[in-house]
Amino acid sequence: MSDPHARGTLSAKVQWSKVPTVVQKTIADNADGGNIEEIEKKTEIIGFKMTSIYEADVRKTDGSKIEIKIGEKGKLIAIDKD
Template identity: 45%
Template sequence: MKISVFVFVSVTILFFSSNGSASLFSEEKIEWAKVPARVQHTIAAHLQGGKIEEIEKKSKKKTITVYEATITNPGGDKVEIKVEEDGTLVEFEDD
């Protein structure tokens, strides 16, 4: 009897903790017009003649927001740029 109660409690805790952590993160594709001006400026400064393929807005715990732009440069290579909401460059990564 004690083992089945322990298993039930353990499974319940795992279920709610996994559902809770999923809500800590959100991700959505966003249009250029909806990207904050400071973020647009930073991305544009790093385009180097490339074309923006997509932009995603990623939030963690609704307090940290990072915009991630996927860019194809003139040579056809993919580049990812991650910029915080205030325009700070977080990461510039060549694939």
């Protein structure tokens, strides 16, 4: 019998205090002084390995929104603009 979670993505909201320090630093470095509205941790299978990705929704000072995607070791993956 196969694991029902073996395909797709698992995700959950995460409090700032539970985000690894290296991920916090990458978020802060790329938020441009904006307000972090929500952080979500997603676990995906990439190359047959379970990988965690953090996604931070940020409202910048000009009112625009961005989503910052960071790997579990603090590496910036992408910044998506709304």
